[in-house]
Amino acid sequence: MKRFYPITGTILLFLLFAIFSGLSFGGSAPLSGDSEMCLECHVYLHPGIVEDWEQSSHANTTPAQALVKSELARLISVNQVPEEFAGYAVGCAECHTMNPDQHSDSFDHLDYQVHAVVTPADCSQCHPVEVDQYKDNLMSHAYGNLQENSLYLSLADSINGIDTFEEIEITHSPPDPDTNADSCLYCHGTKLRMEGMKTVSTDYGEMIFPVLSGWPNQGVGRINPDGTRGSCSSCHTRHRFDIEMARKPATCSECHKGPDVPAYGVYNVSKHGNIYSSNGEEWDFKAVPWTVGKDFTAPTCAACHASLLINADGDVVSPRTHQMNDRLYLRIFGLIYAHVHPRTPDTTVIKNKAGLPLPTELTGEPVTEYLIDKPEQEKRLNAMQSVCLSCHSRGWVDGHFDRFENTVKTTNEMTLTATRILISAWDQGLAEGPADNDGIFNEAIEKKWVEQWLFYANSTRFASAMAGADYGAFANGRWYMSKNIQDMIDWMKIRMDIKNQPSNRR
Numbered sequence: 001m002k003r004f005y006p007i008t009g010t011i012l013l014f015l016l017f018a019i020f021s022g023l024s025f026g027g028s029a030p031l032s033g034d035s036e037m038c039l040e041c042h043v044y045l046h047p048g049i050v051e052d053w054e055q056s057s058h059a060n061t062t063p064a065q066a067l068v069k070s071e072l073a074r075l076i077s078v079n080q081v082p083e084e085f086a087g088y089a090v091g092c093a094e095c096h097t098m099n100p101d102q103h104s105d106s107f108d109h110l111d112y113q114v115h116a117v118v119t120p121a122d123c124s125q126c127h128p129v130e131v132d133q134y135k136d137n138l139m140s141h142a143y144g145n146l147q148e149n150s151l152y153l154s155l156a157d158s159i160n161g162i163d164t165f166e167e168i169e170i171t172h173s174p175p176d177p178d179t180n181a182d183s184c185l186y187c188h189g190t191k192l193r194m195e196g197m198k199t200v201s202t203d204y205g206e207m208i209f210p211v212l213s214g215w216p217n218q219g220v221g222r223i224n225p226d227g228t229r230g231s232c233s234s235c236h237t238r239h240r241f242d243i244e245m246a247r248k249p250a251t252c253s254e255c256h257k258g259p260d261v262p263a264y265g266v267y268n269v270s271k272h273g274n275i276y277s278s279n280g281e282e283w284d285f286k287a288v289p290w291t292v293g294k295d296f297t298a299p300t301c302a303a304c305h306a307s308l309l310i311n312a313d314g315d316v317v318s319p320r321t322h323q324m325n326d327r328l329y330l331r332i333f334g335l336i337y338a339h340v341h342p343r344t345p346d347t348t349v350i351k352n353k354a355g356l357p358l359p360t361e362l363t364g365e366p367v368t369e370y371l372i373d374k375p376e377q378e379k380r381l382n383a384m385q386s387v388c389l390s391c392h393s394r395g396w397v398d399g400h401f402d403r404f405e406n407t408v409k410t411t412n413e414m415t416l417t418a419t420r421i422l423i424s425a426w427d428q429g430l431a432e433g434p435a436d437n438d439g440i441f442n443e444a445i446e447k448k449w450v451e452q453w454l455f456y457a458n459s460t461r462f463a464s465a466m467a468g469a470d471y472g473a474f475a476n477g478r479w480y481m482s483k484n485i486q487d488m489i490d491w492m493k494i495r496m497d498i499k500n501q502p503s504n505r506r
Helices: 009-021 033-045 047-054 063-067 092-096 128-135 138-147 150-160 177-182 184-188 243-247 249-253 263-269 271-282 301-305 374-388 394-427 444-466 478-500
Strands: 107-109 112-114 162-166 169-173 193-202 205-213 316-318
Touching (some): 033 047, 150 184, 263 444
Antiparallel strands (some): 162 169
């Protein structure tokens, strides 16, 4: 039954003005009646959103128009669009009323079943290939790989929890959900749950809206109300969903800034970043496909990891991918040791010989049965090097990767040294570790150990991979790895001296 929503004088005057002045909204593509209905109110309620959408490809190209473009020039990957919306702009209704039966957050709004959270399943109506690729991406499992990994969950707890001090003792309390959502889960993604409905007073009178826990969030591994993982707007920010934005490094910087993932800082000081900062305003970030040397002259994050690239002859250099790691054969950050990429994006299935949810032993040996094999490694390496070879000679590229692999080796060795110091501290009773049923992130020497691999080894590897040398030397790299080892040894010696004092002997 249709509900009656009283309209205030302000809204009524606005609607009358819109009708008699011929006020129009939308882009150049025709609008469906349903989206027109949405916009009649939301152009007043959310003008910034509407203005942003009006600049988008969604507002200015119908799916039918997108399909007639050449295969390389298309921004959609579906072969056939449902007839009912093929000839209309992709507007409010086309996204926010899609698949209502699959959305636990769907609610009755002016006789429409509407959901606030647009998910990959909704986007897959026009972008099925990209959505399928993203399912195989580590990012899509970022929530579970953190929240369902006991080791990394305890690390997050040690970071986000509240410490209180009393009588020369620290008491640690677990973090609350809002703190987690504002910290690690901002990027990893939250789990959105439908908690019920609430009545809200609006300009249209009282309306009923859903209450979602974990909202708002645009994290890459967000668990959505329809059960899907991820948020396309992590990179293609709503409501313009612009390919230009996804291709620019600042978009990636939101989560890849450091010191644990210093990609953006490293890029800014690299030669590629220098070219981008000097000449990037002249580049064409909207061109599809993206021509190396013509549309841009140095890679951005997207050029190396995602974009469809062609050369001046129109030959494909790299196909578009939303898996992100299918040009990566090594995983260089976030884990204790750099290692070969895992076979599955769901890393919660990994267990080492010690029973820890890690792809390596604490002493660095890889757990090979969970990692990609040699042929897959070669395939991914060749895919990445094909991007490099668009601008560089084979000798340059080989030399670069030789240095990078040496950096992986040496940073793993320095991490192993720090790990051996920590294990020695546990064995000598200078710190409490797994054998004492204690956490491994809550004492000073353990935190120094974490910094060794999470900050300093990571920065050194990123600097080597992306030619941002100072990050790998003094900024946050080799100097701090060696200093940190000395600090750990000094901590051990002080503890040993205290333990061996006559008054402390039994």
